[in-house]
Amino acid sequence: MLEISRLNVEFTTERGVIKALRDVDLEVPRGSIVGVVGESGCGKSTMINSIIGLLAHNAAVRSGSITFEGSDLLQKSQRELRDIRGTRISMVFQDPMTALNPVLSIGAQMTDIQYRDPIGMAQKKQRSIRMLSRVGIPDPETRLENYPHQFSGGMRQRIAIAMALQAEPALLIADEPTTALDATLEVQIIHRLKDLQQSMGCSILFISHHLGVIAELCDFVVVMYGGEVVERGTVRDIFHRPAHPYTIKLLECDPARIAETTRALPTIPGEIPDLVNLPPGCIFADRCDRCIKVCREQIPQTTEFAEHHWARCHLAGSMAET
Amino acid sequence: MSATEISAQATQMPATWQNVWRALKRVLREPLGALGFGLVMFVLVSAIGADFFAPFEPNKIDIRAKLQPPSAEHYLGTDQLGRDIYSRVLVGGRIALKVSLVSIGIALVIGLTLGLIAGYGPRWLDNSLMLLFDSVRSFPTVMFALAVVTLFGPSLTTVMIVVIVTQIPIYGRMVRSQTQALRDAEFILAERAMGAGFFRIIAMHILPNVVGPLLILASMDIPFVITIEAGLSFLGMGVRPPTPSWGTILNDGYSYIYNTPWPVIAGGIPVILTTLGFTFLGESLRDVFDPKLRKEI
Incomplete structure (x- = not known):
């Protein structure tokens, strides 16, 4: 996809x-x-x-x-x-402490990102509440009025996930x-993500x-x-x-x-x-303890071992066998 | 702006008013904040109700009753033309507030817009706007005011133009630096990753973050503007006689200071009270809204 x-x-x-x-x-x-x-x-x-x-x-x-x-x-x-x-395509970011606008309530932010949908305010709010309960925020109706600093880090990350998945992205x-x-x-969070991924x-x-x-x-x-x-x-x-x-x-x-x-x-x-002055050979050669002469001279090609499994290393084939 | 966006703001209103109320309560808890708020309310009420409170027509001349000390009839005495100073101070307060609120309001809107453009827009635009701001800032305010007055003649409008032009760079610079700090913030990136466009990011996400500190700065600028108006009027470069203004009351009183001190006192005290009131209020608002200075959560 x-x-x-x-x-x-x-x-x-x-x-x-x-x-x-x-x-x-x-x-x-x-x-x-x-x-x-x-x-x-x-x-x-x-x-x-x-x-x-x-x-x-x-x-x-x-x-x-x-x-x-x-x-x-x-x-x-x-x-x-x-x-x-x-x-x-949606995105969830690393730091839940900074990924939400500190001066807007969660509800305002969640309804705002639905601006593309031609539905009324009440419906947007309903959808936000549904989404929040799906990611496991207790009492989502009242929490919508709260601001990001009133949530813990884990809760904020769930809110960020709820916002990202609201539009059911591919x-x-x-x-x-x-x-x-x-x-x-x-x-x-990992289990929640996996559940949501499977249901969506x-x-x-x-x-x-x-x-x-x-x-x-x-x-x-x-x-x-x-x-x-x-x-x-x-x-x-x-x-x-x-x-x-x-x-x-x-x-x-x-x-x-x-x-x-x-x-x-x-x-x-x-x-x-x-990364400005690249080595001529394998990118990992300097730190690799199995480095041989060819590693310093040639960029390794892709070696495929099985379906979906490949690596870029001159020695890859021989190592997979051992 | 679409209908849905307007309704989105409408639903936010209750929470916003709740916050205003909460902030006000915190301001009133501090002695200086309460004093500032009280003084500002006092000045506002007396300026708005000037016509109602004033016992005399402020420009009515009664030459037989000139330069009188305060009495039961004339609460603050009379000036060299026998005009009631109490009435003139009240009406003059309305002019002072009109100049400061209108010109700061206009400067705020223009400064905010230019600051957002400079902070979020391309670098060449930022550079040229900054050059403009710095050039305006490099003029001393009084010299600039005198130059404008010489060009356009003394009037209330001229005073307001001077204030607007000198305040725009202050607000513009502040909004720009705040916007620049915000535009690389993760939540802005998150919004962009969610498909939000330029105007949505500016209006929904940067503006609410910038507008609070800006309003506090503006409230602390009001006394400065009142003193500019009074100063220019004192120099005869502002409001034209016979319109009452705190500056002209001071100026008139100054000429007769050997006859009676009352006009100078009556013209000076409202300037001091208003300046203190807005400064205290502004400072306590800053304390309330700046989380770093907040004493309690």
Whole structure:
């Protein structure tokens, strides 16, 4: 339903051209939840902003396509994109503390975003109440009058989800929706999202740092590193048969996997490469402990192991076997 | 604006009035806030009811009763033409309030619009508006006022034009910086991701965030404007005689200060009271609305 292929996005800065996304391929099948993992600065947000057409002024899409429901979003005018945003594609943001307007009541904001629908005020209000109760806000009629600061973080994130799903979009983009919440709330929000997704039949593009959440919620996982998609597969593939060294490292660093008491959390040594002056070979070569000569010279091609499971690594084939 | 949007605002009204009432209660709880509110109400009532309260026609000349001290007949005495100063102070208050409220209101609307455009619009527009604001701001107010008066002649309208032109950059700058801080806020991005357009974001989301601080700033500017009017009238550059104004009362009294001090006192006290009243009210409003300064939640 959503298909990104060979997407290249660049930022023009004083330091030079930052190649923020390079040949990004991503597919969100209808009714599925796709998780995107990767460390900060790997291009997750740039990818989202390209989908909804809200890239910064100094960003430019060099090539590629983003096909959504049969048409290329990159070819659409800002007007056409605006008609899609909030109706067919919606978004939930990371920080529920700042994602709502502090000076408007929840009811005012929820009815305002329904401005496209030719229905009366009372009906809009009814729909808001229904939506709030669906995300589990108790006593929604009276809570509509409240302002964002009168809600807790978890409640606000539910309100944000209610607002995003109000128009029953085909695709929900969730940009680290649980990062700012504590672990208990995180689980609640995740289960709520999954329930809503199943009852509405929409797809979710779910961005997260948290591997546990990804494993719990998603059908497919996309691993990004330094502006590239390095591996893609089903949750089972990625967690049980990771093929790219970066994915393997990432899984090893997950605190949930540590079995023994340790003083130092495992990390991946090194830093993300400079995206202005790219290395000639594999983007991960500098930090990879299996790096060989060819990694420094050639950009690896996609190796497919199974249906839906592929990685971009020179050694991918040999590693999957071992 | 469509019918649905208007009805959307209508349903918000009760909550808004409730908030106004709650804010007012908090203002009245502070001694200075209560004093400021009381003074402002006092000045407003006496200005609006000036014709009703004034015992004499403010311009009626009675040369035999000139320069009298306060008495049961003339509460604040009479001036050099035998006019009742109490009546003139009341009517003069109406002029002072008219100048300040009308000109600040106009400056507010224009400053708000330009500030929103500068803050949310493209950079070249922002730069040119800022250049304009800074150029106007770089003139000293009094010099600018004298220049305008020389060009157009002294009148109430000239005073108002001076006030409007000098206040617009102040409001414009403030709205611009607030808008710039807001336009990258996550909830604005969220609204854009929900498909909200330019006008919806400005009207629904940026305006309500900006308008509160702006009104507080404006309420604290009212005394400044009253002193400009009084000052220009005192210099003979404002309201033309025989129209009563606090500035002209002061000016007339100043010429006869060796004969009697009463006209100067009677003309000066309302200026002081009004200035204090609006300043106290403005400051306590700021305390109430600024969460960082709020003493209690």
